[in-house]
Structure formats: structure tokens, C-alpha cells
Amino acid sequence: MQRIFDIDPWHIRTSQFDPAQRRLQESMTSLGNGYMGMRGFFEEQYSGDSLPGIYIGGIWYPDKTRVGWWKNGYPEYFGKVINAVNFIKVEILVNGEPLDLAKDTITDFQLDLDMRQGLLTRRFTLIRNDVKLAFQFERFLSIATKELAAQRIQVTNLSQAAVHLEINSVLDADVSNEDANYGTHFWTVQELQAQATQGYLQTETIPNDFGTPQFVLGVLMSNDCQGLAPQTGTDNGVSVSNRFVGELASQGQATLVKKTIVTTSRDYTREQLKTRAAELLKTVASQSFAALLAASAEQWAQRWAKSDVQISGDDAAQQGIRFNLFQLFATYYGEDARLNIGPKGFTGEKYGGATYWDTEGFALPVYLGIADPSVARHLLQYRYDQLSGAFHNAKQQGLKGALYPMVTFNGIENHNEWEITFEEIHRNGTIAYAIYNYTKYTGDETYLKAKGIDVLVAISRFWADRVHYSKRRGKYVIHGVTGPNEYENNVNNNWYTNFLAQWTLKYTLAQLPKVSAEKQTELAVSETEQAHWRDIVDRMYLGVDTETGVFIQNDDFFDKDLQPVSTIPREQRPINQHWSWDKILRSPYIKQADVLQGIWYFIDDFDTETKRKNFDFYEPLTVHESSLSPSVHAILAADLHDEAKAVEMYARTARLDLDNYNNDTDDGLHITSMTGSWLAIVQGFAGMRVRQGQLHFAPFLPQQWTGYEFRILFRGRLIQVSVTKTGSQLTLLQGEPITVDLAGKPMKLIAKEAD
Structure with a gap:
């Protein structure tokens, strides 16, 4: 951890000029x-x-x-x-x-x-x-x-x-x-x-x-x-x-x-x-600098x-989340559907400024809560407009359907590391998940029925072609992939990838009857094709360790020497800056949430015991050397009432760049992961969920805080959530009356009339 700026709720400031930290200062004082x-x-x-x-x-x-050795499909x-x-x-x-x-x-x-x-x-x-x-x-x-x-x-x-x-x-x-x-x-x-x-x-x-x-x-x-x-x-x-x-x-x-x-x-x-x-x-021309400002x-x-999160009792936590929201908005606020959110935004050259799956997985749920629904729709439209590129990417690999790119500006894959570009295919599932997430949160099915279904069908056709049937297992399997944990490449049956493939097929099948007869004719998903999809759903292989009940991250993961991260000497962290790639690949250490990413996406679909077993097994093996990692763990820890771990992971996601946790902020900020601090508070500490169209909260207050407050947009309403040591309060600031669940009890909210 490296802190070079003073703690202040609204400012990133310092009185120290240190040429050795110039690049770090440049990143943190970026504008957009x-x-x-x-x-x-x-x-x-x-x-x-x-x-x-x-x-x-x-x-x-x-x-x-x-590249030194060209591969077909690059x-x-x-x-x-x-x-x-x-x-x-x-x-x-x-x-x-x-x-x-x-x-x-x-x-x-x-x-x-x-x-x-x-x-x-x-x-x-x-x-x-x-x-x-x-x-x-x-x-x-x-x-x-x-x-x-x-x-x-x-x-x-x-x-x-x-x-x-x-x-x-x-x-x-x-x-x-x-x-x-x-x-x-x-x-x-x-x-x-x-x-x-x-x-x-x-x-x-x-x-x-x-x-x-x-x-x-x-x-x-x-x-x-x-x-x-x-x-x-x-x-x-x-x-x-x-x-x-x-x-x-x-x-x-x-x-x-x-x-x-x-x-x-x-x-x-x-x-x-x-x-x-x-x-x-x-x-x-005639306006002064002050007037323009x-x-x-x-x-x-x-x-x-609309978006400010106020934290009482911890100025470092307060500064962290405001910094993250500021830089997120400086990068993207949804005015232009042709644009998306690069992992470094406008703050550096690394990652090429392109679009990754981070947007659908981490950014879209934040914009759903803090901006007009049109912003999230623009993010969905961005992918719809690039569907032809996704078809091209799949064809390059000799596969049917659509493979959305790992890295892109125009829908065509722009990345050339094979183990990332063509093995990390799980991003296809997150593109589908974003459509589900938007529809679930807003209750608006118009995009799904008119355009989203095209994306879902195209992705489903890819999954149906990418799996193969294992006679030995009597199951459908997916070989030669990289999961979210990029510290393992070319593995077989990554649980998260298989799970998302199964879910996408199941979700698409459930949506097909909702679309118009004309659209169904256009999609031309035959009964034979649907039957094949159902068979894959029913017989997809999802590894579970019989001894522990833990989902197996991939076929060989349990063969590794499963030593916790705490056994790594401090001077060897981060391991990606100290170990050879060979040593990392052979280790049990996880760059970011992998199995746990899937559990977070569908957090209500797993019982507490299942979540606990998997969290307790995988989190101690996770080095959190991806900026996307801490927020997922913060949310799951909060869901499991592990307050200490939730607070630890919140601090890491909120101040990842401000404290240079991974020693890599000098080349640019981690823009897409800056969504993590909002997610950790809203989905984690406040326990926000949408169930059967109803908004739920189950808040808790970290012991070292005296309170926190945020506003959230939900189906035309603006709701203020306030949590203090004396309890939680929900206030409807704008919109029609709504019933919200607070800690298991229904609460009808009615906005006060304007004076």
C-alpha cells in the first residue's frame, strides 16, 4: 500500500512534489x-x-x-x-x-x-x-x-x-x-x-x-x-x-x-x-474562466x-468512493451510445483504451442505480450494434454463433494473447447476463424482445457449438478455456464458464416464447435446435468435490498444492511482479473471483451453506491482483455476515488506486473496477437485491463507521437509503409510491409533496 495524497472527502491533494512519484500523481489527477x-x-x-x-x-x-509465432485465428x-x-x-x-x-x-x-x-x-x-x-x-x-x-x-x-x-x-x-x-x-x-x-x-x-x-x-x-x-x-x-x-x-x-x-x-x-x-x-469566447467553470x-x-455516497466516521473510505465515482463519470456518462468504458479510461495507454467484459459485469449494474435507464440501454445497444463483429470472431475459430470480443473498439477482436483472446470465452456469458440484469432491474422487456433476443440466440448458438459431449462422463464439457482467474490457462471445465454457458442456454430458451411470431421466424430457432440446447442444459458438467461440497474451479485444480495466500512471503507480492509465469500457472493462487464470480451474479440462487463453503475455500487462495476482485469478495462476505472481511475488501476496492495496492497505478487508473466501491456498499453493506420485481435491503453498518447514505434510482423512483447506529431509514425522494422490503419487512414509501 502506498498513499501519496492527503485524506480529504472532496479533494485529491498533496503538498509534496516527488519526481519519483510523478507518474503516479499524473494517473490520480486525471481529468475527463x-x-x-x-x-x-x-x-x-x-x-x-x-x-x-x-x-x-x-x-x-x-x-x-x-507475434513470434503466428496462429490461425489471430x-x-x-x-x-x-x-x-x-x-x-x-x-x-x-x-x-x-x-x-x-x-x-x-x-x-x-x-x-x-x-x-x-x-x-x-x-x-x-x-x-x-x-x-x-x-x-x-x-x-x-x-x-x-x-x-x-x-x-x-x-x-x-x-x-x-x-x-x-x-x-x-x-x-x-x-x-x-x-x-x-x-x-x-x-x-x-x-x-x-x-x-x-x-x-x-x-x-x-x-x-x-x-x-x-x-x-x-x-x-x-x-x-x-x-x-x-x-x-x-x-x-x-x-x-x-x-x-x-x-x-x-x-x-x-x-x-x-x-x-x-x-x-x-x-x-x-x-x-x-x-x-x-x-x-x-x-x-465572451465567458470568463470562472463562468465556464x-x-x-x-x-x-x-x-x-443522484450518485453521491456519504460515509460518516471514515474519511479515507469517503474519499475512496468519491474518487472512484468521479473518475468513472469522467470516463463515461452514457451520452454517446458509440462509446464504452475502457479499463483505463482516459488515464493511460495500457489495455489500449478498448472495451472489455468489465463493462457488462461491473459497470452496468452501477449505472442502473445512479443514472437514467437510457445510460444502461446505451451500453446494451453498443453490443447489439457490434453483433456482426461477434459473428466474425466466432467464424475465425470455426464456430457457429457469436463470440463477443475480449478487447474491442468495433466488435472485432483486438487482442492477440491466445490464452486470453480465444480461451477466456466466459465473457460471452456476461454479455447475456447484462441483458438479464437490465431486464430484471428495470422491469423493461422492450430491449430484450426487440434486440436482446438476437444477442442471446447468437451467443447460445456459440455455446452449443463450443461444448462437446463426453461419453466417459455422460456430460457436456468445455475444454481449452481460461476462466476469470487468468493465473490458469488452457484448462478444462472451468466451473464458471460451464455454468454461464448452461445458464445462457436456459435463459434464452425461456425468453423465446416472449418475442413476436415475426421475430421468432427471423431467429429461426428450430425445435430440434431448442431440444439440443435443453439437452446441454440438463447434462452440462459442473464439477463438485464430493468431500468438501465445493465447486471445482477446473478439472485439475484440486491436484494443486493448496496452500493459502498467507504462506507467500510479503516481499514476493504481488506475485505477478515477482514470480515467473510458469510458477504462477502451477500455483493454486487465484487472480480474481472465478467460481465466486458466478455465485455473485446469481447470489440468491445458492443457499448460505453453499456460498459459505465456496467462499471459505477460494478466498484464502485469492491474491486479488485483478482490480475486479475485491468488490466481489466484499459483497459475498457481507452476504455471509463476515463483516471484517467485507470491510477489508471494501477498503481495497475503494482505495485500490489511491493507495496503489497492486503497485500498478502509475500507468493509469483502474476505471471499470472503480464501480466496485459502490457495489460493495449498495449490494454488500446495504444488501440491495431485486427479487420478483421488488427492491430489498438488508443493511448493516461497519463498526468503525458512524453512518452511510446513498441514493438509488429504481423504476422511476429516487430512493434515499440512510444507515446509522440507530437503524436504517428509506425515503422516497421522487416518483410514485413503492413498497420496498427492509430487513424482511415490507415498507411502503410515499414521496413528500414539494412545499
Whole structure:
């Protein structure tokens, strides 16, 4: 555990500048507005270690797959988010020498991410011989105008004498990715235009051999600098600059306000980019930095009003869940059905910025509870729109039906590790589970009947072709897979995978009679095919250890040397950073919930004894080196009334990045797993379940807390849940009356009339 920021309920702040932790600070102070985002790298020159990154939603590149030994069925490319034009860049020269915090002496350093309004602020005082200057940098990405990035830089001369100051505001297309094959630069500049206080730069992604559209960015900046004089704008072929120069008298101040508009070919034609950027800039040109910030902060306030979780008695827990919700919303709030939630969001290059199964498993249930149902529908629509890609993926493996990708931007598999890409097929079950989860929670079957059934049938056809019948067992089995526990590859009969395959077939069969005759004709699921599916459901092999009653994670798991995680020396953790892959694969250690993932999905379908046996067996073997792991264990521990373990796992999921638990936050935050803290409180501590269309709660309060409170949206109602040491209270804030079960007792909630 590594804590580099102060504990504060609404702020991520520190007064320590440690160059060795610069990347970690950059990750944790990332900003985003769903349309674009950036790491918290410095605006000005910094010669120390850093990972600059600005990313635009839906902008990516198919980088050619490079492997030593090609296998039939490999994807031809690995999709990745690419670093975009650096539009926050400034160059600051003091008496002709560049400001560089890697070299300069500074005091009074402060870094502050205000989560309430999405504002990043940095302050310090530069000491250079007789020069003493106070700097303040502020920036935000607007929620009110998604294409707008706003910056304000203030410099105050605390020296006795005047100081020569130069500020160059830059749009820089000379950017690259750290993980690019052979240092590839992904952008070519199409147009540059420089005026005294404005600049425009247009870039296009380089051509590719895979039919993926090339993307074009139009970036327009406007600069207003008080205290310094504008010079002639310049460009050098890859960047555009507005230069401001002057003598800053003792106690004098210079202020630069930079407004940048980013437009893309996802929304406009190439010819419209500059015109549309100019129109958008015109709408904000007369507004001050403070006014623009206030408009964006108001949008943040509306989001917080629906989603904020308030914890009393534990500021670290409070900060953790707000940080997670802030970064989740900064990545995705459902406005654009073409977008999804990458595991790193806009905070780093790792995982390529693509979509994983994390969204359906972990993010969708959170958005169901904190946002309009249209947000969850957009997530479902995203997968429906990519169904053709899922058919392609299955065909590549010689299989029928649809195989949804492990990693994707466009529905086509973008990942090239065989044991992940084509063995971790359990994600197909989670795509189906998301349709079930949405329908169960909302009570809305319109998506299921019109579109979801197409997805379910296609996935069911895949499962029916992927299983095979074992004469020896007299059961259907699935060989050559990787379960959620990626520390075991190419195993046979992963319990979770087999279980989800069986459940998907059963669920699809139950939904077919609900759809229209026209849709049934279109789907063409014959009686013979349905009979085959029923046979698989009835005779799917699900291993159970006869001695312990525990579900067997895969065929060979119980042959391992089953020593608990507590026997691993502390200095060898995390094991993925200290052990060889061979040693990990032979070990009994579990990266994340595997069997327990299935039990969590269907938590009401297993009796307490079954849940207890499996939890007590598998949790001690779990190293939680996947960011998705702690929340599942927190929820199951709470369900089993194991308060100590539930609280331990909540702390881990809530502060996974803030405390750098897995020593891997420097390359980006774990965005999709940030849903875990909300899930742990709402499904775990508060015991929220939906049973036969009714909302249930069974809350408990952790001993070290004095209370917690959250709001949840459910079928047109906004309900407030408050838990204190004196008991639990439910309040209907909006919507029609509703009966809710609280700790086994029905409670009718009626909203108070507005005064």
C-alpha cells in the first residue's frame, strides 16, 4: 500500500512534489468529461519521468499484431487508444530560461483535484537566484460543452526586480504512444493556422491496412493574456504557437486564459471541423474562466445529487468512493451510445483504451442505480450494434454463433494473447447476463424482445457449438478455456464458464416464447435446435468435490498444492511482479473471483451453506491482483455476515488506486473496477437485491463507521437509503409510491409533496 495524497472527502491533494512519484500523481489527477480526457501531466516543459497523455473518446488505431509465432485465428491488429494533440501545452521562459520542475528549485508546492467540480489546480513558487515567482495552474474539461478544455495560468512576481516573462501557448501534434510498435507516430498534420491570439491545427491518423476509418481532429485555441503583449503567431509544421512577452514588475501579475475546442470526424465531416470548432469557440469566447467553470460544475452537481455516497466516521473510505465515482463519470456518462468504458479510461495507454467484459459485469449494474435507464440501454445497444463483429470472431475459430470480443473498439477482436483472446470465452456469458440484469432491474422487456433476443440466440448458438459431449462422463464439457482467474490457462471445465454457458442456454430458451411470431421466424430457432440446447442444459458438467461440497474451479485444480495466500512471503507480492509465469500457472493462487464470480451474479440462487463453503475455500487462495476482485469478495462476505472481511475488501476496492495496492497505478487508473466501491456498499453493506420485481435491503453498518447514505434510482423512483447506529431509514425522494422490503419487512414509501 502506498498513499501519496492527503485524506480529504472532496479533494485529491498533496503538498509534496516527488519526481519519483510523478507518474503516479499524473494517473490520480486525471481529468475527463466522457468526450475526452487527459492524465495529470504538467502543462509546461518537464524533463523528468512522465507519461503525457490526452485521449479522445472513440479515436483509436489498429496497430499491426506482432507475434513470434503466428496462429490461425489471430486478430490481424491490436486496437489501441492513441495519444492526441497536446492542446494544454505551454512553454514558459523566465529571463530566457525555460521553467522545468525537474531542474528548478521550488517551494510551496500544492496539487489539488477538486472532485466536486472537476478542477485540477497546481501551485508553487519558483526560486532562481534573485527571481521569485508564484505560479498557479488551473484546468478543467467542461461537462457543459463537451468539446471545451479551459486553462488559466497566473504568474505573480514576488522578486524585488522586474522579470522578463514569456509564455507560449501551443497546440502540438508531435506526440506518440509509449507502447507503439517501433515508435510509430500515428498522426499526420493536415493544416496549421497561427494568428496572434488564436491557432488551429488539424491532424489525421495515418493509413492502416485493415479497413478501419482514419480519424481527423480539428483543434482550435484562443488565448487571452493579461499583463503580457501578444506577438505574431507561429507554426513549425507540427505545432502552432501564440507567444506573449513582457517585463513583469515586482508584485506584478500575468494571467493567461486558454480555451481550446476539439472536434472530430466522428461527429463532423472533414470540411466541417474548423467551421464547427469556430462556432463552438464563439459561444464561449465572451465567458470568463470562472463562468465556464461554474457551468461545468453545475453539471457535476447534478450528477453528484443522484450518485453521491456519504460515509460518516471514515474519511479515507469517503474519499475512496468519491474518487472512484468521479473518475468513472469522467470516463463515461452514457451520452454517446458509440462509446464504452475502457479499463483505463482516459488515464493511460495500457489495455489500449478498448472495451472489455468489465463493462457488462461491473459497470452496468452501477449505472442502473445512479443514472437514467437510457445510460444502461446505451451500453446494451453498443453490443447489439457490434453483433456482426461477434459473428466474425466466432467464424475465425470455426464456430457457429457469436463470440463477443475480449478487447474491442468495433466488435472485432483486438487482442492477440491466445490464452486470453480465444480461451477466456466466459465473457460471452456476461454479455447475456447484462441483458438479464437490465431486464430484471428495470422491469423493461422492450430491449430484450426487440434486440436482446438476437444477442442471446447468437451467443447460445456459440455455446452449443463450443461444448462437446463426453461419453466417459455422460456430460457436456468445455475444454481449452481460461476462466476469470487468468493465473490458469488452457484448462478444462472451468466451473464458471460451464455454468454461464448452461445458464445462457436456459435463459434464452425461456425468453423465446416472449418475442413476436415475426421475430421468432427471423431467429429461426428450430425445435430440434431448442431440444439440443435443453439437452446441454440438463447434462452440462459442473464439477463438485464430493468431500468438501465445493465447486471445482477446473478439472485439475484440486491436484494443486493448496496452500493459502498467507504462506507467500510479503516481499514476493504481488506475485505477478515477482514470480515467473510458469510458477504462477502451477500455483493454486487465484487472480480474481472465478467460481465466486458466478455465485455473485446469481447470489440468491445458492443457499448460505453453499456460498459459505465456496467462499471459505477460494478466498484464502485469492491474491486479488485483478482490480475486479475485491468488490466481489466484499459483497459475498457481507452476504455471509463476515463483516471484517467485507470491510477489508471494501477498503481495497475503494482505495485500490489511491493507495496503489497492486503497485500498478502509475500507468493509469483502474476505471471499470472503480464501480466496485459502490457495489460493495449498495449490494454488500446495504444488501440491495431485486427479487420478483421488488427492491430489498438488508443493511448493516461497519463498526468503525458512524453512518452511510446513498441514493438509488429504481423504476422511476429516487430512493434515499440512510444507515446509522440507530437503524436504517428509506425515503422516497421522487416518483410514485413503492413498497420496498427492509430487513424482511415490507415498507411502503410515499414521496413528500414539494412545499
